[in-house]
Amino acid sequence: MQAAQRTDDNPALWHAISEADRLVLPLLVLFVLGDFPEASAVHFRWMLEGLEDTSVRLRDAGIAFSIQRGDPAVVVARMGLKAAMVICDASPHRWARSARVRLTAEITVPVIEVDGESIVPLRIASAKQEWAARTIRPKISAALGVYLEGPRLPLRAPRKTADQLDVPSNDGLFNAYGKSLNPVDLTGKPVLPSSGSLAAETRLNSFLDNGLDSYDKDRNDPNLSGTSGLSPYLHFGQISALAVARAARIHEGPSLPAFLEQLVLRRELCRNFAYYRPDDYDAWSSVPAWAVRTLGEHANDPRDYLYTRSDFEAAATHDPYWNAAQHQLLMTGTIHNYMRMYWGKMILAWSRTPREAFETALGLNDRLALDGRDPNGWAGVAWCFGLHDRPWPQRAVFGTVRSMSAAGLKRKFDADAYARTWNNSQPSKQ
Ligand SMILES: Cc1cc2nc3c(=O)[nH]c(=O)nc-3n(C[C@H](O)[C@H](O)[C@H](O)COP(=O)(O)OP(=O)(O)OC[C@H]3O[C@@H](n4cnc5c(N)ncnc54)[C@H](O)[C@@H]3O)c2cc1C
Structure with a gap:
Protein backbone atom coordinates (compact mmCIF):
# COMPACT_ATOMS: atom_id res chain seq x y z
CA MET A 1 0.00 0.00 0.00
CA GLN A 2 1.63 3.21 -1.16
CA ALA A 3 -0.74 5.41 -3.18
CA ALA A 4 -4.15 4.17 -1.98
CA GLN A 5 -3.86 4.75 1.76
CA ARG A 6 -7.40 3.71 2.63
CA THR A 7 -9.41 0.62 3.43
CA ASP A 8 -12.61 1.27 1.45
CA ASP A 9 -13.05 1.41 -2.32
CA ASN A 10 -9.45 0.35 -2.71
CA PRO A 11 -9.23 -2.00 -5.71
CA ALA A 12 -5.66 -3.10 -4.91
CA LEU A 13 -6.62 -4.04 -1.36
CA TRP A 14 -9.80 -5.72 -2.57
CA HIS A 15 -7.83 -7.80 -5.05
CA ALA A 16 -5.29 -8.73 -2.36
CA ILE A 17 -8.09 -9.89 -0.03
CA SER A 18 -9.64 -11.93 -2.87
CA GLU A 19 -6.31 -13.59 -3.64
CA ALA A 20 -5.63 -14.28 0.05
CA ASP A 21 -9.05 -15.95 0.27
CA ARG A 22 -8.44 -17.99 -2.85
CA LEU A 23 -5.10 -19.22 -1.50
CA VAL A 24 -6.45 -19.45 2.09
CA LEU A 25 -3.56 -17.36 3.34
CA PRO A 26 -3.41 -14.40 5.71
CA LEU A 27 -2.83 -10.91 4.31
CA LEU A 28 -0.11 -8.44 5.27
CA VAL A 29 -0.37 -4.80 4.20
CA LEU A 30 3.06 -3.20 4.01
CA PHE A 31 3.66 0.55 3.75
CA VAL A 32 7.19 1.74 3.07
CA LEU A 33 8.09 5.24 4.18
CA GLY A 34 10.60 6.33 1.56
CA ASP A 35 12.48 9.52 0.77
CA PHE A 36 9.53 10.77 -1.26
CA PRO A 37 11.01 13.53 -3.44
CA GLU A 38 10.13 17.10 -2.38
CA ALA A 39 8.04 15.90 0.58
CA SER A 40 8.32 18.12 3.66
CA ALA A 41 7.77 17.29 7.32
CA VAL A 42 4.24 18.70 6.95
CA HIS A 43 3.47 16.20 4.16
CA PHE A 44 4.89 13.29 6.15
CA ARG A 45 3.09 14.22 9.35
CA TRP A 46 -0.25 14.71 7.61
CA MET A 47 0.09 11.45 5.71
CA LEU A 48 1.11 9.42 8.76
CA GLU A 49 -1.87 10.71 10.74
CA GLY A 50 -4.22 9.27 8.13
CA LEU A 51 -2.22 6.11 7.68
CA GLU A 52 -2.30 5.29 11.39
CA ASP A 53 -6.08 5.32 11.27
CA THR A 54 -5.98 3.05 8.21
CA SER A 55 -3.68 0.62 10.06
CA VAL A 56 -6.19 0.35 12.91
CA ARG A 57 -9.05 -0.40 10.52
CA LEU A 58 -6.99 -3.07 8.76
CA ARG A 59 -5.93 -4.78 11.97
CA ASP A 60 -9.52 -4.75 13.23
CA ALA A 61 -10.43 -6.68 10.07
CA GLY A 62 -7.78 -9.35 10.75
CA ILE A 63 -5.24 -7.99 8.25
CA ALA A 64 -1.65 -7.48 9.43
CA PHE A 65 -0.14 -4.02 8.88
CA SER A 66 3.52 -3.09 8.92
CA ILE A 67 5.15 0.26 8.31
CA GLN A 68 8.85 0.29 7.46
CA ARG A 69 11.34 2.92 6.41
CA GLY A 70 13.53 2.61 3.31
CA ASP A 71 13.25 1.47 -0.26
CA PRO A 72 10.39 -0.97 -0.96
CA ALA A 73 12.55 -3.43 -2.90
CA VAL A 74 15.20 -3.49 -0.17
CA VAL A 75 12.67 -3.60 2.66
CA VAL A 76 10.80 -6.59 1.22
CA ALA A 77 14.07 -8.43 0.67
CA ARG A 78 15.28 -7.53 4.18
CA MET A 79 12.08 -8.69 5.82
CA GLY A 80 12.48 -12.05 4.11
CA LEU A 81 8.73 -12.34 3.64
CA LYS A 82 7.47 -15.69 2.47
CA ALA A 83 4.72 -14.20 0.39
CA ALA A 84 2.78 -16.13 -2.24
CA MET A 85 2.10 -12.98 -4.18
CA VAL A 86 2.60 -9.21 -3.96
CA ILE A 87 -0.18 -6.81 -4.97
CA CYS A 88 0.74 -3.13 -5.44
CA ASP A 89 -1.42 -0.08 -5.96
CA ALA A 90 -0.52 2.25 -8.85
CA SER A 91 0.87 5.75 -9.07
CA PRO A 92 2.51 7.51 -12.02
CA HIS A 93 5.08 8.99 -9.62
CA ARG A 94 8.64 8.13 -10.75
CA TRP A 95 9.70 7.07 -7.27
CA ALA A 96 6.82 4.61 -6.97
CA ARG A 97 7.22 3.25 -10.49
CA SER A 98 10.91 2.64 -10.07
CA ALA A 99 10.29 0.98 -6.68
CA ARG A 100 7.77 -1.41 -8.25
CA VAL A 101 10.14 -2.32 -11.07
CA ARG A 102 13.02 -2.99 -8.64
CA LEU A 103 10.72 -4.97 -6.37
CA THR A 104 9.75 -7.21 -9.28
CA ALA A 105 13.43 -7.87 -9.97
CA GLU A 106 14.11 -8.61 -6.31
CA ILE A 107 11.53 -11.33 -5.68
CA THR A 108 10.41 -14.41 -7.58
CA VAL A 109 6.69 -14.46 -6.72
CA PRO A 110 4.14 -12.71 -8.97
CA VAL A 111 3.89 -8.93 -8.51
CA ILE A 112 0.57 -7.48 -9.63
CA GLU A 113 -0.21 -3.78 -10.02
CA VAL A 114 -3.82 -2.60 -9.66
CA ASP A 115 -4.62 0.88 -11.01
CA GLY A 116 -7.39 1.96 -8.66
CA GLU A 117 -6.38 5.61 -8.30
CA SER A 118 -7.64 6.70 -11.70
CA ILE A 119 -11.34 6.40 -12.34
CA VAL A 120 -10.77 4.82 -15.74
CA PRO A 121 -7.44 2.93 -15.45
CA LEU A 122 -4.75 4.85 -17.32
CA ARG A 123 -3.93 2.23 -19.93
CA ILE A 124 -7.60 1.66 -20.68
CA ALA A 125 -8.39 5.37 -20.94
CA SER A 126 -5.76 6.03 -23.60
CA ALA A 127 -2.68 4.46 -25.14
CA LYS A 128 -0.83 7.77 -25.55
CA GLN A 129 -0.29 11.25 -24.16
CA GLU A 130 -3.39 13.32 -24.90
CA TRP A 131 -3.24 16.87 -26.23
CA ALA A 132 -6.11 18.40 -24.34
CA ALA A 133 -9.40 17.82 -22.55
CA ARG A 134 -11.16 17.65 -25.92
CA THR A 135 -9.03 14.71 -27.08
CA ILE A 136 -9.34 12.60 -23.92
CA ARG A 137 -13.05 13.40 -23.33
CA PRO A 138 -14.52 10.91 -25.85
CA LYS A 139 -12.22 8.15 -24.60
CA ILE A 140 -13.08 8.69 -20.94
CA SER A 141 -16.78 9.08 -21.73
CA ALA A 142 -16.81 5.79 -23.64
CA ALA A 143 -15.27 3.83 -20.76
CA LEU A 144 -16.65 5.69 -17.72
CA GLY A 145 -20.00 3.92 -17.34
CA VAL A 146 -18.39 0.55 -16.57
CA TYR A 147 -16.53 2.02 -13.59
CA LEU A 148 -19.30 4.29 -12.31
CA GLU A 149 -21.79 1.41 -12.36
CA GLY A 150 -19.37 -1.11 -10.80
CA PRO A 151 -19.76 -2.48 -7.26
CA ARG A 152 -18.61 -0.64 -4.12
CA LEU A 153 -15.61 -2.22 -2.42
CA PRO A 154 -15.96 -1.85 1.35
CA LEU A 155 -13.28 -3.33 3.61
CA ARG A 156 -14.00 -6.97 4.38
CA ALA A 157 -12.22 -9.43 6.63
CA PRO A 158 -10.22 -12.14 4.80
CA ARG A 159 -11.18 -15.75 5.52
CA LYS A 160 -7.91 -16.37 7.29
CA THR A 161 -6.95 -13.90 9.98
CA ALA A 162 -3.36 -12.64 10.23
CA ASP A 163 -3.22 -13.01 14.05
CA GLN A 164 -0.49 -15.63 13.86
CA LEU A 165 1.60 -13.75 11.31
CA ASP A 166 4.90 -12.67 12.84
CA VAL A 167 5.89 -9.35 11.21
CA PRO A 168 7.68 -6.37 12.75
CA SER A 169 5.16 -3.56 13.10
CA ASN A 170 7.44 -0.56 13.74
CA ASP A 171 4.48 1.65 14.79
CA GLY A 172 6.84 4.22 16.30
CA LEU A 173 7.25 5.52 12.74
CA PHE A 174 3.76 7.01 12.93
CA ASN A 175 5.28 9.60 15.26
CA ALA A 176 8.50 10.07 13.27
CA TYR A 177 7.53 13.62 12.35
CA GLY A 178 5.90 14.56 15.67
CA LYS A 179 2.28 15.41 16.18
CA SER A 180 2.43 18.70 17.97
CA LEU A 181 2.92 21.23 15.17
CA ASN A 182 -0.57 22.49 14.46
CA PRO A 183 -0.43 25.92 12.87
CA VAL A 184 -3.46 28.03 13.82
CA ASP A 185 -4.84 31.23 12.32
CA LEU A 186 -5.57 34.45 14.17
CA THR A 187 -8.85 33.05 15.48
CA GLY A 188 -7.13 29.94 16.83
CA LYS A 189 -8.57 27.68 14.10
CA PRO A 190 -6.20 24.97 12.75
CA VAL A 191 -5.13 25.96 9.25
CA LEU A 192 -4.59 22.46 7.92
CA PRO A 193 -7.62 20.19 7.49
CA SER A 194 -7.79 16.99 9.55
CA SER A 195 -6.14 14.04 7.87
CA GLY A 196 -7.54 10.56 7.21
CA ARG A 277 5.86 11.37 -19.64
CA PRO A 278 7.52 9.38 -16.87
CA ASP A 279 10.94 10.97 -17.38
CA ASP A 280 9.97 14.63 -17.49
CA TYR A 281 6.43 15.21 -16.16
CA ASP A 282 8.02 17.70 -13.75
CA ALA A 283 10.58 19.25 -16.13
CA TRP A 284 10.66 22.17 -18.54
CA SER A 285 10.93 19.71 -21.45
CA SER A 286 7.30 18.70 -20.87
CA VAL A 287 6.08 22.15 -22.03
CA PRO A 288 4.71 21.84 -25.61
CA ALA A 289 6.98 22.92 -28.47
CA TRP A 290 4.63 25.70 -29.72
CA ALA A 291 4.66 27.29 -26.26
CA VAL A 292 8.45 27.02 -25.86
CA ARG A 293 8.81 28.68 -29.28
CA THR A 294 6.53 31.63 -28.58
CA LEU A 295 7.95 32.17 -25.07
CA GLY A 296 11.43 32.09 -26.61
CA GLU A 297 10.45 34.76 -29.14
CA HIS A 298 9.48 37.01 -26.22
CA ALA A 299 12.44 36.11 -23.99
CA ASN A 300 13.89 39.61 -24.29
CA ASP A 301 10.66 41.51 -23.69
CA PRO A 302 11.15 43.84 -20.71
CA ARG A 303 9.52 42.47 -17.52
CA ASP A 304 7.57 44.97 -15.40
CA TYR A 305 9.03 43.35 -12.26
CA LEU A 306 11.69 40.73 -11.63
CA TYR A 307 11.68 38.40 -8.63
CA THR A 308 13.73 35.43 -7.46
CA ARG A 309 12.39 32.19 -6.04
CA SER A 310 13.07 33.52 -2.51
CA ASP A 311 11.05 36.69 -3.23
CA PHE A 312 8.15 34.58 -4.43
CA GLU A 313 8.41 32.17 -1.54
CA ALA A 314 8.35 35.04 0.96
CA ALA A 315 5.27 36.57 -0.73
CA ALA A 316 7.38 39.69 -1.27
CA THR A 317 6.10 40.95 -4.63
CA HIS A 318 4.51 44.35 -5.33
CA ASP A 319 1.14 42.68 -6.03
CA PRO A 320 -1.23 42.25 -3.06
CA TYR A 321 -3.32 39.66 -4.93
CA TRP A 322 -0.33 37.47 -5.75
CA ASN A 323 1.05 37.84 -2.23
CA ALA A 324 -2.35 36.85 -0.84
CA ALA A 325 -2.30 33.64 -2.90
CA GLN A 326 1.19 32.84 -1.64
CA HIS A 327 0.08 33.52 1.95
CA GLN A 328 -2.87 31.21 1.43
CA LEU A 329 -0.44 28.53 0.21
CA LEU A 330 1.93 29.04 3.13
CA MET A 331 -0.86 28.95 5.67
CA THR A 332 -3.28 26.33 4.41
CA GLY A 333 -1.20 24.22 2.04
CA THR A 334 -3.38 25.13 -0.91
CA ILE A 335 -4.49 28.02 -3.13
CA HIS A 336 -7.97 28.43 -4.53
CA ASN A 337 -7.94 27.11 -8.11
CA TYR A 338 -8.65 30.48 -9.72
CA MET A 339 -5.84 32.18 -7.83
CA ARG A 340 -3.59 29.19 -8.42
CA MET A 341 -3.77 29.90 -12.14
CA TYR A 342 -2.95 33.58 -11.54
CA TRP A 343 -0.15 32.57 -9.15
CA GLY A 344 1.55 30.43 -11.83
CA LYS A 345 0.97 32.88 -14.68
CA MET A 346 2.48 35.80 -12.78
CA ILE A 347 5.57 33.80 -11.82
CA LEU A 348 6.04 33.50 -15.59
CA ALA A 349 5.50 37.25 -16.03
CA TRP A 350 8.00 38.29 -13.33
CA SER A 351 10.86 35.79 -13.70
CA ARG A 352 14.10 36.22 -15.64
CA THR A 353 13.32 33.38 -18.06
CA PRO A 354 10.30 31.13 -18.69
CA ARG A 355 12.33 28.10 -17.66
CA GLU A 356 13.33 29.70 -14.35
CA ALA A 357 9.67 30.59 -13.81
CA PHE A 358 8.61 27.00 -14.48
CA GLU A 359 11.14 25.66 -12.00
CA THR A 360 10.14 28.22 -9.35
CA ALA A 361 6.42 27.46 -9.70
CA LEU A 362 6.88 23.70 -9.73
CA GLY A 363 9.32 23.75 -6.83
CA LEU A 364 7.10 25.93 -4.64
CA ASN A 365 3.95 23.99 -5.50
CA ASP A 366 5.53 20.61 -4.80
CA ARG A 367 7.20 21.72 -1.62
CA LEU A 368 4.50 23.89 -0.06
CA ALA A 369 1.17 22.52 -1.27
CA LEU A 370 -0.40 19.78 0.82
CA ASP A 371 -1.83 18.36 -2.42
CA GLY A 372 1.49 18.94 -4.28
CA ARG A 373 3.79 16.32 -5.84
CA ASP A 374 0.72 15.18 -7.75
CA PRO A 375 -0.05 14.78 -11.47
CA ASN A 376 -2.56 17.64 -11.08
CA GLY A 377 0.25 19.86 -9.80
CA TRP A 378 2.80 18.97 -12.48
CA ALA A 379 0.22 19.41 -15.24
CA GLY A 380 -1.29 22.46 -13.49
CA VAL A 381 2.07 24.25 -13.48
CA ALA A 382 2.80 23.19 -17.08
CA TRP A 383 -0.70 24.45 -18.04
CA CYS A 384 0.41 27.96 -16.98
CA PHE A 385 3.09 27.60 -19.70
CA GLY A 386 0.75 26.25 -22.41
CA LEU A 387 0.21 22.52 -21.71
CA HIS A 388 -3.29 21.25 -22.60
CA ASP A 389 -4.12 24.73 -23.91
CA ARG A 390 -4.09 26.46 -27.31
CA PRO A 391 -2.48 29.64 -28.63
CA TRP A 392 -4.16 32.95 -27.67
CA PRO A 393 -3.63 36.49 -29.07
CA GLN A 394 -0.04 37.79 -28.75
CA ARG A 395 0.96 39.56 -25.52
CA ALA A 396 4.31 40.83 -24.22
CA VAL A 397 6.36 38.19 -22.35
CA PHE A 398 3.65 35.52 -22.79
CA GLY A 399 3.68 35.45 -26.59
CA THR A 400 0.64 33.37 -27.53
CA VAL A 401 0.50 31.52 -24.19
CA ARG A 402 -2.69 32.50 -22.35
CA SER A 403 -2.07 35.43 -20.00
CA MET A 404 -3.85 36.67 -16.88
CA SER A 405 -3.84 40.07 -15.17
CA ALA A 406 -4.83 41.75 -11.92
CA ALA A 407 -7.46 43.75 -13.82
CA GLY A 408 -8.98 40.46 -14.97
CA LEU A 409 -9.18 39.19 -11.39
CA LYS A 410 -11.03 42.31 -10.29
CA ARG A 411 -13.62 41.85 -13.02
CA LYS A 412 -14.29 38.28 -11.83
CA PHE A 413 -14.56 38.68 -8.05
CA ASP A 414 -13.77 40.97 -5.11
CA ALA A 415 -9.98 40.59 -5.35
CA ASP A 416 -9.37 43.24 -2.67
CA ALA A 417 -11.42 41.25 -0.16
CA TYR A 418 -9.33 38.18 -0.98
CA ALA A 419 -6.11 40.17 -0.51
CA ARG A 420 -7.34 41.51 2.85
CA THR A 421 -8.21 38.02 4.09
CA TRP A 422 -4.87 36.42 3.35
CA ASN A 423 -2.45 39.30 3.75
CA ASN A 424 -3.78 40.15 7.21
CA SER A 425 -3.72 36.72 8.83
CA GLN A 426 -0.45 35.04 9.64
CA PRO A 427 -0.13 31.55 11.08
CA SER A 428 1.27 30.85 14.53
CA LYS A 429 2.64 27.60 15.91
CA GLN A 430 0.94 25.80 18.81
C1 LIG B 1 -0.43 26.22 -10.99
C2 LIG B 1 -1.38 25.12 -10.56
C3 LIG B 1 -0.96 24.16 -9.65
C4 LIG B 1 -1.82 23.14 -9.24
N1 LIG B 1 -1.36 22.23 -8.34
C5 LIG B 1 -2.17 21.21 -7.93
C6 LIG B 1 -1.68 20.24 -7.03
O1 LIG B 1 -0.53 20.28 -6.60
N2 LIG B 1 -2.53 19.24 -6.64
C7 LIG B 1 -3.82 19.18 -7.09
O2 LIG B 1 -4.56 18.26 -6.71
N3 LIG B 1 -4.30 20.10 -7.97
C8 LIG B 1 -3.52 21.10 -8.40
N4 LIG B 1 -4.00 22.04 -9.28
C9 LIG B 1 -5.36 21.87 -9.83
C10 LIG B 1 -6.47 22.55 -8.98
O3 LIG B 1 -6.10 23.86 -8.67
C11 LIG B 1 -6.80 21.77 -7.69
O4 LIG B 1 -7.02 20.41 -8.00
C12 LIG B 1 -8.06 22.30 -7.01
O5 LIG B 1 -7.94 23.67 -6.74
C13 LIG B 1 -8.24 21.53 -5.70
O6 LIG B 1 -9.31 22.07 -4.94
P1 LIG B 1 -10.61 21.23 -4.67
O7 LIG B 1 -10.26 19.86 -4.19
O8 LIG B 1 -11.48 22.06 -3.79
O9 LIG B 1 -11.20 21.11 -6.13
P2 LIG B 1 -12.67 20.88 -6.68
O10 LIG B 1 -13.01 22.03 -7.55
O11 LIG B 1 -13.62 20.54 -5.60
O12 LIG B 1 -12.48 19.63 -7.66
C14 LIG B 1 -12.56 18.27 -7.21
C15 LIG B 1 -11.31 17.55 -7.63
O13 LIG B 1 -11.17 17.60 -9.06
C16 LIG B 1 -9.79 17.67 -9.39
N5 LIG B 1 -9.50 18.97 -10.06
C17 LIG B 1 -10.09 20.17 -9.84
N6 LIG B 1 -9.55 21.11 -10.64
C18 LIG B 1 -8.60 20.48 -11.37
C19 LIG B 1 -7.69 20.92 -12.37
N7 LIG B 1 -7.66 22.18 -12.83
N8 LIG B 1 -6.84 20.01 -12.90
C20 LIG B 1 -6.86 18.72 -12.48
N9 LIG B 1 -7.71 18.25 -11.54
C21 LIG B 1 -8.56 19.12 -10.99
C22 LIG B 1 -9.00 17.62 -8.09
O14 LIG B 1 -8.65 16.28 -7.83
C23 LIG B 1 -10.02 18.15 -7.09
O15 LIG B 1 -9.76 17.75 -5.76
C24 LIG B 1 -3.15 23.07 -9.74
C25 LIG B 1 -3.57 24.04 -10.67
C26 LIG B 1 -2.70 25.05 -11.08
C27 LIG B 1 -3.18 26.06 -12.07
Missing part, protein backbone atom coordinates in the same frame (compact mmCIF):
# COMPACT_ATOMS: atom_id res chain seq x y z
CA SER A 197 -10.34 8.73 5.46
CA LEU A 198 -12.93 9.69 8.06
CA ALA A 199 -12.08 13.39 7.65
CA ALA A 200 -12.25 12.94 3.86
CA GLU A 201 -15.72 11.38 4.06
CA THR A 202 -16.92 14.14 6.40
CA ARG A 203 -15.57 16.75 3.97
CA LEU A 204 -17.24 15.01 1.03
CA ASN A 205 -20.62 14.77 2.78
CA SER A 206 -20.49 18.39 3.81
CA PHE A 207 -19.68 19.40 0.23
CA LEU A 208 -22.50 17.26 -1.18
CA ASP A 209 -24.99 18.77 1.28
CA ASN A 210 -23.84 22.39 1.15
CA GLY A 211 -21.60 23.00 -1.86
CA LEU A 212 -22.32 20.81 -4.86
CA ASP A 213 -25.56 22.53 -5.89
CA SER A 214 -23.85 25.91 -6.19
CA TYR A 215 -20.44 24.57 -7.37
CA ASP A 216 -20.77 25.88 -10.91
CA LYS A 217 -21.73 29.36 -9.68
CA ASP A 218 -19.33 29.67 -6.73
CA ARG A 219 -16.24 27.69 -7.66
CA ASN A 220 -14.45 30.59 -9.35
CA ASP A 221 -14.82 32.99 -6.44
CA PRO A 222 -11.80 32.58 -4.13
CA ASN A 223 -13.69 34.41 -1.35
CA LEU A 224 -16.18 31.54 -1.09
CA SER A 225 -15.68 27.95 0.02
CA GLY A 226 -17.29 26.89 -3.23
CA THR A 227 -15.20 23.80 -4.00
CA SER A 228 -14.87 20.40 -2.35
CA GLY A 229 -11.46 20.85 -0.70
CA LEU A 230 -10.82 17.16 -1.43
CA SER A 231 -7.48 17.47 -3.26
CA PRO A 232 -5.17 16.56 -0.32
CA TYR A 233 -7.33 13.53 0.50
CA LEU A 234 -7.29 12.43 -3.14
CA HIS A 235 -3.56 13.00 -3.38
CA PHE A 236 -2.79 10.71 -0.43
CA GLY A 237 -5.41 8.18 -1.53
CA GLN A 238 -7.40 8.65 1.67
CA ILE A 239 -10.55 8.70 -0.43
CA SER A 240 -11.25 7.15 -3.83
CA ALA A 241 -11.95 9.52 -6.75
CA LEU A 242 -14.37 6.93 -8.10
CA ALA A 243 -16.25 6.80 -4.79
CA VAL A 244 -16.47 10.63 -4.82
CA ALA A 245 -17.81 10.60 -8.39
CA ARG A 246 -20.43 7.99 -7.49
CA ALA A 247 -21.55 9.86 -4.38
CA ALA A 248 -21.86 13.08 -6.40
CA ARG A 249 -23.94 11.29 -9.05
CA ILE A 250 -26.36 10.00 -6.42
CA HIS A 251 -26.69 13.53 -5.07
CA GLU A 252 -27.30 14.85 -8.62
CA GLY A 253 -28.12 18.58 -9.02
CA PRO A 254 -27.43 21.26 -11.64
CA SER A 255 -23.69 21.50 -10.94
CA LEU A 256 -22.96 17.79 -11.26
CA PRO A 257 -21.51 18.05 -14.82
CA ALA A 258 -19.20 20.92 -13.81
CA PHE A 259 -17.92 18.99 -10.80
CA LEU A 260 -17.37 15.78 -12.79
CA GLU A 261 -15.54 17.78 -15.46
CA GLN A 262 -12.89 18.63 -12.83
CA LEU A 263 -12.88 15.44 -10.79
CA VAL A 264 -12.97 13.04 -13.74
CA LEU A 265 -11.93 14.78 -16.95
CA ARG A 266 -9.30 17.26 -15.74
CA ARG A 267 -7.85 14.91 -13.14
CA GLU A 268 -7.60 11.99 -15.58
CA LEU A 269 -6.01 14.27 -18.20
CA CYS A 270 -3.31 15.19 -15.68
CA ARG A 271 -2.75 11.54 -14.78
CA ASN A 272 -2.50 10.68 -18.48
CA PHE A 273 0.19 13.38 -18.83
CA ALA A 274 2.24 12.05 -15.89
CA TYR A 275 1.87 8.44 -16.98
CA TYR A 276 3.02 8.98 -20.55
